Amino acid sequence: MTESDTKDQTAKAIAAISNSIKTETRARMLLALKKSPMRPKDVLRLSTESPSTIYRAVDQLIEAGVISREGGGDQVVWSLTPLGTRLVDSMVNVVSGPGISTSEAVSSRKRYQKYIEALAPAALFAFAAVRGVFSHQVGWVIGGALLALILYVMLRYVFRR
Secondary structure (H helix, E strand, O other): OOHHHHHHHHHHHHHHHHHHOOOHHHHHHHHHHHHOOEOHHHHHHHOOOOHHHHHHHHHHHHHOOOEEEEOOHHHOEEEEOHHHHHHHHHHHHHHHOOOOOHHHHHHHHHHHHHHHHHHHHHHHHHHHHHHHHHHOOHHHHHHHHHHHHHHHHHHHHHHHO
16 A cells, blocks of 8 residues: 555545544444444444434445444444544544543643633623723623623533533
């Protein structure tokens, strides 16, 4: 296989994987296949999508060289190819950063949430208060306080989901 063929296969695989991973269910499927090969019925149990939709996505990924199909009949097993493994690893690294596990990335994000929850509303209120003081309009201070409170409640809700 020439370098040009390898680049074409990689480009085709990237396009297929981006077109095929349109849902969280399909992303879970690829992460599960990264851990170990699976039978189609086991993959379908992970899914909330119709079997025909999953089979269509898998066929696209097989054609692109991301997933391989081994065996026949009831003994069919899907697994990631080396290219598929590299692509999934790359996507995980994009999400969590190289050398950082997913749990570490979530932990780091949670650590900064309390600062965001406190500082964003405080900054909004401070801006409104300064504007109100310099323009001699109490409405700015009151409005800023209300908006800061609303922002605080919204951030608490978003971060607790």
